[in-house]
Amino acid sequence: LDALELFKTELEGHVRLSTTFRFWAGTSNLDENGQSDMKELVEYLSNLPEGTTVTLVGFSDSIGASESNRFLSLKRAEHVEGILRQIMPDASTQVSFQSKGFGEILPSACNSNPLGRKTNRRVEVWISTQTQS
Helix, strand or coil: CHHHHHHHHHCCCCEEEEEEEEECCCCCCECCCHHHHHHHHHHHHCCCCCCEEEEEEEECCCCCCHHHHHHHHHHHHHHHHHHHHHHCCCHHHCEEEEEEECCCCCCCCCCCCHHHHHHHCEEEEEEECCCCC
8 A cells, every 4th residue: 555655646747658668577678569669769758848757667567575576666667767868868958767666566467377467567657747737
């Protein structure tokens, strides 16, 4: 319950983009769709107004201890942030990045099968601009 409250507080005023990065089990390595998704995201972020905050929000499947899952989900978000910073070195003049990890809360699919767990190992992209209310 505390994690859900933190999630709500941390992302208040943000809007979720449809871009979602997925990962191989137990790693922060992007799956096969990650590269094309990254190109689309970079193009989108390049057109955002100055003062935009991009929050990369990591999640995990439910396999393993909760604390380990939170750590892994944060590492996944930081990995995506690192790729974005590398591809867009000048973006910091208009966009700020931050990474958050929430572990296994808010699953997108059932964790009882491999496909569901893969779906839950993700990083979502949330944005907030100064002009949003």
